[in-house]
Amino acid sequence: MGMKDFIIKRSMFALVAIIVVFVFNFILPRLMPGNPMLFIMGGVKLQPETREMLKLRFGLDKSVWEQFIAYTRRTLQGDLGISFSHYPRPVTELVLSRMPWTLALLIPSVLLSATLGIIIGVFAAWNRGGKFDTAVTSIGLFIWSLPFFWLALMLLLVFGYYYPIFPLRGSVSIGMDYPNFLSFFKDWLWHSTLPIISLTIWNYAGYALMMRNTMVDTLDEDYIATATVKGLSERTIMFKHAARNALLPVVTQITLSLGFTLSGSIFTETVFSYPGIGLLTYDAVMSRDYPLTQGLFFISAIAVILANLFSDILYARLDPRVRY
């Protein structure tokens, strides 16, 4: 099987997964006890006329098949419905307005944590059994075992309260008018540092431990011994022979985490009152906003599926053995 066939095959799997998620997303709320109207209204007591009007607006007076066809048509047009808790604002608009904030948090934190994790993991494995390795492994395990929200709260307490270097909330200062992008960027960076650091520290531990462990296994391989006997420099063996091969599982982990962190940023955004997708998801669940929850679930699922696809393709690109 060539690379092209492999990509086509993997893409088809991803497409099937997206269709399954799409259907599941429609069925799930309808399988819940009671009828959808109960969930639309939540605990709100409405007059019968208002209820009828909302039934018409949300198409709940039609049969399930008609609803499914309408749902399919709308989704293909990028319309994920109307939010109940932000009525009458469209779900797509709400999600798109929050998405940039989350991506601005996740991309730097994943890049930073992956870079740090890989480099430190490589050095720890190379010096395995030494002080540096012991320090990296124990600190990594310690961080990895910490509840994430606790870590975030401690950072907030130390750097927002005892040493108020960073703000306690949000992504921008209150009432600020920005004359140019740079001033906005500086303000955002000031607000985002603690969330980014907390995500970075936490993710770093996972990457560093994984990189260290796979690198240790790789260093025992015969081709490393061969490279040493050949008289190659330590740097060449370390990075070109060992690290490159040890990197594969870590790369998979990084790409997958990109997909999952979209929804996994809930804790970070809640602790730091950061207005991203995670907080929107939390609000949607707490306010029983089913269209918004469905929309976010759908988008998160697609993100994970696409990240998985990307990971498969990247893996195949890095390791030619995979696709055969």
Place this chain on the structure above:
Amino acid sequence: MIEMPSKLKILSITLTILFLIPSVVFLTYAADEEYVLNIGRDQDPDVLNPFTTTAAASGNVIEKMYETLFYVRNDGEFVPWLADSWEVSDDAKEYTFYLNEDAAWSDEEPLTADDVVYTFQMLMDNDLEPSTTREIVTVEALDAHTVKFTTNSSFVPFLYRAGITYIVPEHIWSELDDVIAFTNNENPIGSGPFVWDRWVEGQYVSLLKNENYWKGEVLVDKVNIITYRSTDAQALALKVGEIDVTLTDPSQVGTYVGVKDVSIDQTNVNRLCYMGWNLRRWPFSSNEVRKAIALAVDRRDVVESAYLGYGTIGNDGYVAPILGEYMNPDTAWKGLDMTDEERYAAANKILDDAGIIDTDGDGIRDDGAGNPCEADMLAASSSAFLRTCEVVQEGCEAIGIKINLVPREIGTIIVDVYGLGEEYEPDFDCYYMTCGYILDPDYLYMEYFSDPHVIGWNGYSGGYSNPELNDLLILARTTGDIDQRIEYVHDIQEIIAEDLPALNLRNHVALTVYRTDKYDNWQLGEDLLSIYNILQLEPAGPEEIIVTETVTETVTEQVEVEKTPSWVYALVGVLVIAVGALGYMYTQKK
């Protein structure tokens, strides 16, 4: 040992610098304006349409821009606002409001009787605020500043209900195609002391003072309603002075105790914490069982252990002390002056006398036909709710009634218990819930009138009906004479205390935490987030802040300067750690 490649060195330094840049950015942080009031909230507004919003945070924003005919203080006094005065006809069918002639919208259009007429007509046309508008037959402007309402029948609570309805500008709202779909999220125009500045979604709403406010100059220049999604972060923000006032709950009170310049205010509110039960089902179909549980459950323990002493013991008449003379003191909890043993003995006697005894020796009483006194209690998953349910469980266990706690998400309990209109069949045994009510005893009509039932409220969901009570509830809402009305409301409480359609375990108090170093004259006992309080705030003199010896502990505008040393220490600390880490890595590779 291998040397660290030069590229890696550069990368390490870059990463270190990346982490440090924001500290430098800190220097550019803008200080607060002169008189800014920062209010902390735990949620973001949803929409700013006063008639369709369901978020309390929206209410905090709306009431600073829109106004009502009068403001109802917590002591029940009606404070004239848009209306200078009002009259009620003897038969309580005609209500006339005399508007302040200076009242104006923030866009400088005059606020007239036509705006009031438009507002109520619009609400009637869209079936909004039905508890108020469905009673209206006509609403007319007698002149530019006089509005007269005629109601269907004598309806005493109408004065209260109409008086607290927000008035919106006709010249803007009449242009709308659909007022229900109108979010009002962009530059709302109202008549209030604050006008729109901006809303950064998920973060804060800023309002500026209305320079042309018709009631006179506003001292506070700006109000920010800031969203903190973590209660811990919100508490820290208040302590450092990032916010000036916010609501809190009993579990957070301890974090504020002893903090300089921070005080806590307890405000009585008309919110009852009650145990609801389904009277259609055994064992709650038995009045004796309900009476026994009312005695056995230790309401003191509910207040003390579930709410850490905040709140007061609920009475059997389902009216809180905040309603003043309307509360019937004779319907206080019967177990108030009794020991545990005395209460259990009295409760056991009620059940024994009714023949509800343990016939099979399993420790659980039954009705003699094999139906045990056992029920599922829906318990919302908050610590205060769960602890209350445990107190109920303990009290019931002591008298041979078994309560099984069923943890549920609170929204699910609301749907299970109250349902939604005719499509719902109540399917529960009992539950614990809190509910806020208007400052008028007419809420008892909404709760317990059953001819026909007010669908979705306690009477309907619990299956309770009492024709004698129905008659009294009607009399209480149609009798203009205040003394007579009080008498009817007392009689209503007598019946409720006898029938116990729900068990009022605790009267809620709202806890507000506020700073005293920036503003004086907080209206304690009122809602400190309300416009009524804000308009009376007086900025604390700057000399008072500067002269204080402990100024370095107080983070305000002046103290902003004091942050620098801490910042330097932290920066140096981070630098030392970073250099140390790099140095260690360097020595390792040697």
